[in-house]
Amino acid sequence: MSDLDDSDAGSDFAFGDSPVKPKAKPKAAATATKAKAKPAGQAANGNGSSSKREGPSVEEIYQKKTPIEHVLLRPDSYIGSVEPIDEEMWVFDSTTKRMAQRTITYTPGLYKIVDEIMVNAADNKARDPTMKRIEVTIDRENGVISIQNDGKGIPIEIHREHDAYVPELIFGHLLTSSNYNDSEEKITGGRNGYGAKLCNIFSTEFIVETADANSQKKYHQVFSDNMHKIGKPKITKHATKKEYTKITFKPDFAKFHMTHLDDDAIALITRRVYDLAGCVDGVKVFLNGEAIVLSKGFKSYVELYLLPPSNSDEPVSSKSPDIVYKKFGDRWEVAFAVSEGQFKQVSFVNSINTSRGGTHVNYIADQITKKFIEGVKKSKVTIKPHLVKNNMWLFINSKIANPTFDSQTKETLTLRVSAFGSRCEIxxxxxxxxxxxxxxxxxDMMVKRKEERDLKKTDGTRTSRITGIDKLDDANLAGTKHSRDCTLILTEGDSAKTLAVAGLGVQGRDKFGIFALRGKPLNVRDASSSQIADNKEFSNIKQILGLKHGAKYTSTEQLRYGHVLIMADQDVDGSHIKGLLINMFDS
Known part of the structure; x- marks a missing residue:
């Protein structure tokens, strides 16, 4: 029996149903023979229809793809869309040396495969704390990108179970990973065994280099044709103790509906290089041979978003918002700034840019919101949580143990807070x-606007008819062209109203209206706007008189009544009621 070739061996990894058993063909032949024996005009299946299949064959309908073919056929499941899209994104502006938010045209899939290699390089810091350097080179002319990190290299030895060198397994075999042991706490970005292999699959050429001090060997291997062709590894001696791993690849631009690395793609990739410089503590990051200097680490990174351009003549304080920054332990860095009317966030989990946030962002935002509201409880205003959050801009650099995300694109962290492996108490x-x-x-401004809207809901208008107000006997001419001649009598309770009604028997109801007060009116000087808006007595008086919130009156022409008469007892309570009513009108 001959050995299995590569395609046979690859079927172990293929998706779909198991192959059809060999006995199926004789059985089909026997069925066909029986069908021929049937009378003319009768179909083989016995129901009068033709046995000949029309349209595509079963082989064309039911297909089985290899893992690589499946990735290429359904890229959106692995790296996101391969169609160019227009989207507002943060990119690095090489002119101002600052982050800029603008609409760019980019392909999410291309961005993702570059990101996978960058995250791999950053992950090595978690594995080897002695790592000091990441170098990224973008060869725009040739469309080639290389990412190199020092620190511990990859073991250059053959994996006995799979009969392949470890670097080849890591970068050239899908579903291989060192992150499958969930009982071990890992603060890395890799998790599912795809990562760098996806970059390999979507590249026309993918080169792996690594140096291993333990074996004193250097490894070099070339993959090509979307990982279909695996070159033979070249292994040479490596006499020094210096270790490194370098990945060089040329994206298959045709698969991304592109021809080259354009300005938008480079601006976006450059921003990701700056992300690493800000997030990976203790590591110098180089772009095209030039060191990225962020002297204060993540705080300096945050300033790229908030401070004015480095070439600006204006002083920093004139344009930049306050930045509140703090490092909480060795796994959390949080920075806060004010955002005008819209919640913003720039967050990272193990160097992965979680562009859509997730549980880690909610964890921090909810704490700040709650503590802020508690801090202003002494004021009269009632603050809703969304008013605080909508004016918040958060920057979070976190290290989360064994993180889980919404998809392979890792835009949203879904891991529950209790499983983070650390806490960040603001x-x-x-x-x-x-x-x-x-x-x-x-x-305060947002609260005031809301309260003004609420108060305006209780505004009165100059209308000749009002309904739905209990204890009101409205003047017949109130709200008409004779409003200025009308008087509203405000009485202290129902007993005083009875006396006033008796008096109307003489004066008549055309120009006099009566409204009985229920106890003492609200002291609007000490009340919050929400208390005033919710006070039914206050709202009723506004409706009866036609008063509007915030309006300044120089005459009574816009009101339903031209005069107000307060009919209260001549005692302390009566004087208090008169004072509260006058206070209400004055406010």
């Missing part, structure tokens, strides 16, 4: 700094 000093920012001013 401290009192952090919140004190937050309280000193413009957040309170913005929230």
């Amino acid at each position: 401290s009192e000093d952090f919140m004190k700094a937050v309280m000193k920012t413009e957040l309170k001013d913005f929230v």
Whole structure:
């Protein structure tokens, strides 16, 4: 018996149903023989229809793909869309040396395969704390990208179970990973055994280099034709103790409906290089041979979004918002700034840019929101959580144990907070700094706008007819052209109203209206806007008189009544009621 060739061996990994058993063909032949024996005009299946299949064959309908073919056929399941899209994104502006948010045309799939190799390089820091350097080179002219990191290399030895060198397994065999042991806490980005292999599959050429001090060997291997062709590894001696891993690849631009690396793609990839420089602590990051200098680490990275351009003549304080930054332990860095009316976030989990946020962002945002509201409880205003969050801009750099995401594109963290492997309790000093920012001013402004809208809902109008107000006897001419001649009598309770009604028997009801008060009116000077808006007595008086919130009156022409008469007892309570009513009108 001859040995299995590569295609036979690859079927172990193929998706779909198992192959059809050999006995199926004789059985089909026997059925066909029986069918021939039937009378003319009768179909083989016995129901009068033709036995000949029309349209595509079963082989054309039911197909079995290899894993590589499946990735190429359904890329959106692995790397996102391979169609160019227009989207507002943060990119690095090489002119201003700052992050800029603008609409770019890019292909998510291309961005993702580059990102996978970058995250691999950053992951090595978690495996080897002595790692000090990441180098990214973008060869725009030839469409080639290389990413190299120092620190511990990949073991250059043959995996006995799979009879292949470990570097080949890692970069050239799908579903191979060192991250499958979920009982072991790992703060890396890799998880599912796809990662770098996806970059290999979507590249016309993919080169792996690594140096292993233990075996004193250097490894070099070339993959091509979307990982279909695997070159023979070249292994040479490596006498020094310096280890590294370098990946060089040329994306298959045709698969991304592209021809080259354009300005938008380079601006986006450059931003990801800056992401690494800000997120991977203790590592120098180089882009095209030039060091990216972020002297204060993640805080300097945050400033790229918030400070004015480096070539600006204006002082920093004139344009930049306050930044509140703090490092919480060795796994969390949080920065806060004020956002005007819309929640914003820039977050990372193990160097992965979680562009859509997730549980880690909610974890921090909810704490800040809750503590902020608690800090302003002494004020009269009632603050809803969304008003705080909508004026918040968070920057989070987190290291999460064994993270889980919504998909292979890893845009949203889904892991529950209790499984993070660490906690980040927002401290009192952090919140004190937050309280000193413009957040309170913005929230107060939003609250005031909402309260004004609520108060306007209770506004009255000059109308000749009002219904639905209990204890009101409206003047017949109120709200008409004779409104200025009408008087509203506000009585202290129902007993005073009875007396007033008796008096109307003499004066008549055309120009006099009566409204009985229920106890003492609200002291609007000490009440919050929401309390005033919710006070039915206050709202009723506004409706009866036709008063509008915030309006300044120089005459009574816009009102339903030209005069107000307060009919209260001549005692302390009566005087208090008169004062509260006058106070209400004055406010």
